[in-house]
Structure formats: C-alpha cells, structure tokens
Amino acid sequence: MRISELTAQTGVPVPTIKYYLREKLLPEGERTAPTQAAYGDRHVQRLRVIRALIDSGVSIAETHKVLAALDDPPASAHDLIGTAHAAVTPPVDGDIDTSRAEELAAGLGWRPGLCDEKVLAGVARALQGIERGGFEIPPAVLSAYLDAMRDIARAEVAGVPTDSPEAALRYVVLGSVLNEPLLLALRRVAEQVASAERFGAASGG
Amino acid sequence: MRISELTAQTGVPVPTIKYYLREKLLPEGERTAPTQAAYGDRHVQRLRVIRALIDSGVSIAETHKVLAALDDPPASAHDLIGTAHAAVTPPVDGDIDTSRAEELAAGLGWRPGLCDEKVLAGVARALQGIERGGFEIPPAVLSAYLDAMRDIARAEVAGVPTDSPEAALRYVVLGSVLNEPLLLALRRVAEQVASAERFGAASGG
Numbered sequence: 001m002r003i004s005e006l007t008a009q010t011g012v013p014v015p016t017i018k019y020y021l022r023e024k025l026l027p028e029g030e031r032t033a034p035t036q037a038a039y040g041d042r043h044v045q046r047l048r049v050i051r052a053l054i055d056s057g058v059s060i061a062e063t064h065k066v067l068a069a070l071d072d073p074p075a076s077a078h079d080l081i082g083t084a085h086a087a088v089t090p091p092v093d094g095d096i097d098t099s100r101a102e103e104l105a106a107g108l109g110w111r112p113g114l115c116d117e118k119v120l121a122g123v124a125r126a127l128q129g130i131e132r133g134g135f136e137i138p139p140a141v142l143s144a145y146l147d148a149m150r151d152i153a154r155a156e157v158a159g160v161p162t163d164s165p166e167a168a169l170r171y172v173v174l175g176s177v178l179n180e181p182l183l184l185a186l187r188r189v190a191e192q193v194a195s196a197e198r199f200g201a202a203s204g205g
Numbered sequence: 206m207r208i209s210e211l212t213a214q215t216g217v218p219v220p221t222i223k224y225y226l227r228e229k230l231l232p233e234g235e236r237t238a239p240t241q242a243a244y245g246d247r248h249v250q251r252l253r254v255i256r257a258l259i260d261s262g263v264s265i266a267e268t269h270k271v272l273a274a275l276d277d278p279p280a281s282a283h284d285l286i287g288t289a290h291a292a293v294t295p296p297v298d299g300d301i302d303t304s305r306a307e308e309l310a311a312g313l314g315w316r317p318g319l320c321d322e323k324v325l326a327g328v329a330r331a332l333q334g335i336e337r338g339g340f341e342i343p344p345a346v347l348s349a350y351l352d353a354m355r356d357i358a359r360a361e362v363a364g365v366p367t368d369s370p371e372a373a374l375r376y377v378v379l380g381s382v383l384n385e386p387l388l389l390a391l392r393r394v395a396e397q398v399a400s401a402e403r404f405g406a407a408s409g410g
Contacts, residue, residue, distance in 0.1 A: 048339040049339075052338030052340070055334065077400065077403075078397075078405060085393050085397065089393065105391075108394050109395075109402075110394055110397075110398055115398075116397070119390070119397060120394065122390035122393065123387065123391060123394060125390070133260070135376075135380065137380070137387075140360050141357075141360045141380075144356055144360035147356065149388065150399075151352065151353050152353045153392060153396040153399040155346045155348075155349035156396060157403050158345070159345065159346050174338050174339075179340075180389055182331035182335060182342075183388070185331045186354040187354045188324045188381065189328060190355050190358030191286065191362060192286065192320040192324060193313050193315055194358040195286040198282075199286075
C-alpha cells in the first residue's frame with residue numbers, strides 16, 4: 001500500500017509517518033519508484049505500537065529500545081517483561097534511597113534481584129513525592145494498595161499470551177502503558193461512588 | 206518569618222515563591238517594611254499544597270480553583286470531593302462518547318449524576334487510547350481492575366478526615382494526585398513478582 005493508505009488505516013498523518021521513517025522507528029517501505037514506496041501489514045502493526053507508546057509519553061529513545069526488543073526478543077518471558085518495563089519506566093535522576101521502597105515492595109512478594117532497578121526506584125520516587133507534598137498515606141490505605149496491585153498484576157500476568165515473544169512483549173508494553181490512565185480514571189469514579197456511599201450523594205445528583 | 210526562612214522550611218526557592226506571589230497563588234505576607242514582608246505557618250502549609258499540585262502536573266489555573274475551594278469549602282463532603290476531583294482531572298477536548306465508560310463504571314456502582322462529568326470522560330478517553338493503541342484488555346483483567354479500584358477507593362474514602370473541610374479537601378486533592386505514581390509504580394513491581402511466579406525468576410536474579 002502507499003503512504004496515504006497507511007495513514008487511512010492507522011489514522012497517523014503522513015508528515016508524522018515521514019518523521020517516524022526519518023527517526024528509523026518505522027522501517028523503510030519497499031521502493032517501487034524513486035519517490036514512492038510500498039508498505040505492508042507489518043508497517044501498520046508497527047505504526048500502531050509506535051503511536052501508542054509515543055501517545056503514552058514514552059520518549060523516542062525508549063521507543064527505539066522497545067522496538068529493538070520486539071525485533072530480537074530475549075529468551076525468557078520474565079526477562080521480556082523486564083525489558084518492557086525498563087523501557088516504559090522513566091529513569092531516576094541521581095541517587096535515590098530505595099530502603100523504604102524495598103520494605104513496601106516486600107509486601108508484594110518482592111525480593112532483591114527480582115525486579116529491574118528502575119522499577120523499584122519508581123516506587124522510591126513516588127514515596128518521595130508524597131513526602132515532599134506533606135502527605136501521609138494511612139496504613140489501611142497503603143495496605144489496600146498492596147492487595148489491589150497484587151490482584152491486578154496476577155490477573156494481568158495470567159493473561160500474557162505465550163504463543164510468540166512479540167505477542168507477549170506487545171501485551172506487556174501496551175498493557176503497562178495504555179492501561180495506566182484507565183486504572184487512574186476508574187479509581188476516581190470508584191472514589192466518587194465510595195464518597196456517595198459514605199457521605200450521601202451529590203446535591204446535584 | 207522572612208521569605209528566606211520560608212524557603213528553608215519548604216525547599217521552594219525564593220524566585221519560585223515570588224512567582225507564586227505574583228500569580229496570587231500564595232497570599233501576600235504582612236508588610237514589615239517597604240521591601241520586606243513576614244510570612245507565617247499558613248504560608249508554609251499553602252506553599253506545600255501549591256508545590257505538590259504543580260509538581261503533579263496540575264496547571265496554575267486548576268491550582269487556583271483548588272485553593273479557592275480550600276478557602277471557601279462547599280457544604281457537603283461529597284461535593285468537596287467532587288470539587289477536588291474536578292480540579293485535578295484534565296478537561297476532555299471536544300465531544301467524547303461515554304457510553305462504554307458508563308457501562309464499565311456501572312460495574313463500580315456508578316449511576317448517572319453521581320460523578321463529575323470530567324471524571325467519566327476520563328474513563329472514556331482512557332478506553333479510546335487503549336483502542337487506538339490496538340490493545341484489548343482481557344475480560345478477567347478488566348474485572349480485576351474494577352474490583353481493585355473499588356477496594357482502594359473504599360479504603361481511601363474511609364480515611365477522609367472529617368474534623369475540617371480543609372483537612373478533607375487536602376486529603377482528597379493530595380491523595381488523588383500524589384498517590385497516583387505510587388499506585389502505578391507498585392503495579393510494576395507486582396507485575397514483575399507475578400511474572401517471576403508464572404515464568405520463573407529473572408536470569409540475573
């Protein structure tokens with residue numbers, strides 16, 4: 001198909017496709033004339049993955065890493081998930097004390113060496129942000145967070161497809177990143193429902 | 206205290222404090238000389254809230270709304286929570302079909318009129334992002350999301366302090382925004398633990 005059809009199938013505008021081609025995120029099409037190239041289903045799939053990652057705030061550099069892992073997947077499914085997480089987890093600037101994060105993560109069944117370091121540093125950074133904001137999470141809420149995230153993760157990992165490394169990686173990368181806004185949005189709905197249960201419904205409702 | 210002490214107590218640099226004063230996010234101190242003002246504990250508390258909101262990506266305009274609600278809190282705790290959520294939920298550009306979001310939210314006990322519209326639109330936008338990314342959430346995972354968010358929200362709302370509207374609003378605003386990165390970071394740790402459970406530990410561990 002031509003670049004215009006690629007746009008029609010994916011909704012990604014032609015100038016953006018050209019940008020992804022220049023950045024080598026998207027492989028070149030097959031040259032059919034000096035100024036024309038033909039694209040295939042592989043380009044459609046790849047474009048969707050690129051778009052999903054970039055729309056979710058993943059940088060071009062990290063998108064390259066995820067695509068590299070898609071092209072040459074690691075041997076074990078657990079390593080594959082580690083690669084996916086490392087790609088979609090922002091790096092931590094400078095040193096960060098992870099002792100409190102380790103303590104909390106232990107409540108999830110974490111043990112040293114099990115996770116990508118950036119993932120644990122992400123917990124430490126989040127705890128730092130909460131502390132800096134002068135907020136204290138009640139212990140019962142923290143405990144609910146651990147239970148809820150354990151249940152979610154088990155359901156998610158049970159759903160990892162094992163038919164191909166590409167399918168597994170795509171599931172983990174997209175599921176990790178794309179589902180985040182949904183989880184947070186559902187939390188807000190649930191909070192309003194719970195507040196109506198505790199305090200009575202809104203005056204407008 | 207002087208502005209330099211305000212910086213020492215909050216970690217917010219003097220030029221940033223001056224910017225918040227110009228933007229009228231922070232009330233003026235009491236003039237003690239033509240070029241000097243005295244600040245109190247109220248300024249320390251207010252600065253921490255402002256910093257927490259802005260660091261969490263809340264805009265200056267929305268921060269103004271939250272602070273206005275802190276200064277003049279609505280009568281019911283449920284309305285208060287709605288105000289807080291509305292302030293920290295980004296607006297949705299253009300029309301968005303919320304029918305699928307309503308269906309999903311009903312699984313949380315939502316009913317029409319119960320929530321701020323932006324909150325439901327947030328669910329719709331998240332679903333749209335997932336669809337555009339070409340991802341399908343397995344039904345068992347979606348169901349785990351609903352159960353987990355219901356449990357989290359109940360624990361959070363049970364912890365809302367009722368001693369003062371300021372305390373309640375501060376808890377909801379800060380808890381909603383500041384805890385988001387923690388939830389997402391804990392989810393990644395839990396996913397790595399669950400993947401080790403299912404697929405065996407990482408080769409490096």
